[in-house]
Amino acid sequence: MKLLWNEEIETLSAGALTRLESERLQEQLPYNFASSSFYRARFEAAGVKPEEIRSREDLPRLPFMEKSELASSQLDGSLIGVNQCAALEDIVRVQATGGTTGRPMRIALTRRDIADYNEMGARALWAAGCRPGDIVFECMNYNLYAGGLSDHMAFETLGAATIPFGVGNTRNLLEMMTQIDQDVAMWSTPSYAVRLAEVAAQMEINPRDVGLRKGFFSGEAGMQVAGYRERIEDTWGLRSGDLYGAGELGMHCGECEQRDGVHYGATGFVLTELINPETTEPVPFTDGASGEFVYTSIRRQASPLMRMRSHDLMQVFTEACACGRSTFRFRILGRSDDMFIVKGVNVFPLAVQATITGSQPRLTGEFQIILDRPLPIDYAPRILVEVARDVPKHGHAEIIAETEAAIAKNHNFTCAIELVEQGTIATEKKTRRLIRAYLEES
Numbered sequence: 001m002k003l004l005w006n007e008e009i010e011t012l013s014a015g016a017l018t019r020l021e022s023e024r025l026q027e028q029l030p031y032n033f034a035s036s037s038f039y040r041a042r043f044e045a046a047g048v049k050p051e052e053i054r055s056r057e058d059l060p061r062l063p064f065m066e067k068s069e070l071a072s073s074q075l076d077g078s079l080i081g082v083n084q085c086a087a088l089e090d091i092v093r094v095q096a097t098g099g100t101t102g103r104p105m106r107i108a109l110t111r112r113d114i115a116d117y118n119e120m121g122a123r124a125l126w127a128a129g130c131r132p133g134d135i136v137f138e139c140m141n142y143n144l145y146a147g148g149l150s151d152h153m154a155f156e157t158l159g160a161a162t163i164p165f166g167v168g169n170t171r172n173l174l175e176m177m178t179q180i181d182q183d184v185a186m187w188s189t190p191s192y193a194v195r196l197a198e199v200a201a202q203m204e205i206n207p208r209d210v211g212l213r214k215g216f217f218s219g220e221a222g223m224q225v226a227g228y229r230e231r232i233e234d235t236w237g238l239r240s241g242d243l244y245g246a247g248e249l250g251m252h253c254g255e256c257e258q259r260d261g262v263h264y265g266a267t268g269f270v271l272t273e274l275i276n277p278e279t280t281e282p283v284p285f286t287d288g289a290s291g292e293f294v295y296t297s298i299r300r301q302a303s304p305l306m307r308m309r310s311h312d313l314m315q316v317f318t319e320a321c322a323c324g325r326s327t328f329r330f331r332i333l334g335r336s337d338d339m340f341i342v343k344g345v346n347v348f349p350l351a352v353q354a355t356i357t358g359s360q361p362r363l364t365g366e367f368q369i370i371l372d373r374p375l376p377i378d379y380a381p382r383i384l385v386e387v388a389r390d391v392p393k394h395g396h397a398e399i400i401a402e403t404e405a406a407i408a409k410n411h412n413f414t415c416a417i418e419l420v421e422q423g424t425i426a427t428e429k430k431t432r433r434l435i436r437a438y439l440e441e442s
């Protein structure tokens with residue numbers, strides 16, 4: 001069996017990659033200009049002609065775009081807003097990007113856009129260990145958002161036997177997995193694998209007897225937190241693969257067997273820049289560099305993006321990987337939207353997670369940070385933390401004191417830990433780690 005899904009593209013030399021990106025950029029930008037008055041206006045405002053942008057180095061001459069401006073442009077009643085570049089007759093699917101903040105942004109795909117989504121997804125899933133012959137329960141939400149249907153199509157493209165299970169019906173899922181007398185795999189958020197184990201316990205099923213041997217996880221960054229994935233793998237006796245996607249690009253990045261960051265899988269489809277989120281200056285792609293990803297479509301018909309800010313902060317790795325792929329790898333540092341500042345200290349929920357999973361098994365590792373009042377955060381934010389069922393009540397005060405001390409020591413801020421019952425935080429959907437409670441009461 002082949003080693004990589006697309007060996008030619010995934011092992012491109014740096015020079016060949018630059019040529020491919022430049023070639024496609026020179027096709028995409030004149031297309032955007034010709035097809036959309038919004039893009040035409042952007043070029044004109046910047047005083048740039050599309051044919052003057054020939055390579056990645058020229059891109060900073062163009063302004064950034066924000067997801068929020070595209071979403072707002074749809075309020076006028078248009079299908080997908082100002083960046084629609086394909087005729088309606090060529091559009092065959094409309095989805096929206098999710099996200100925990102802001103309103104959903106509708107995106108459209110042509111047949112070729114869908115084929116490209118599938119190709120990126122198959123590269124990522126292959127890297128993460130999925131193979132034809134795998135029986136995959138697809139447990140993402142089949143709705144407006146890309147995680148259900150689009151990812152399902154990527155599994156089919158790769159050749160896995162894919163079961164469109166969706167979310168909910170957790171007991172039925174366990175029954176069906178158990179009833180099938182072969183190893184199975186699942187595609188879900190990592191917190192759903194935690195939730196599933198809770199339900200298995202209620203049904204008096206030992207997770208290890210279910211035959212779930214591969215877990216492909218995405219939608220949350222917890223997999224990179226020490227302790228979290230090990231717990232999921234131990235509970236089920238499975239091997240997990242970490243994947244990354246963005247609603248507007250599809251699932252496109254997967255971790256290889258080296259487990260040394262997630263490989264970029266959108267080569268030839270999306271040109272990704274790295275910028276300093278504060279100054280917006282380009283950051284060179286050198287090993288270990290960090291910054292925010294900015295996306296430019298270089299082969300997209302219906303809803304192309306042009307320098308769209310992701311607000312995802314990443315660290316990139318460019319040294320050769322032992323798996324043979326030449327694509328860069330990265331890990332998520334956090335979302336700039338999720339970052340909050342307590343008395344001058346920048347805090348990422350993902351970093352806090354590492355401290356909380358460090359207190360397993362007394363704590364389950366599940367948590368939520370609650371910001372009760374708007375900025376400035378000059379108070380001790382509450383952190384809800386699940387305490388394991390078998391910890392007696394008289395031990396709670398000690399756990400609270402220890403966890404507050406560990407957070408103060410590791411992250412330099414004071415918090416107020418509140419213990420909640422095991423099984424109350426992880427949900428079937430994406431578990432939110434940061435709740436801005438002051439925005440939600442109204």
Ligand SMILES: [Zn+2]
Pocket residue numbers: 256257258263321322323324325
């Ligand atoms: Zn690799």
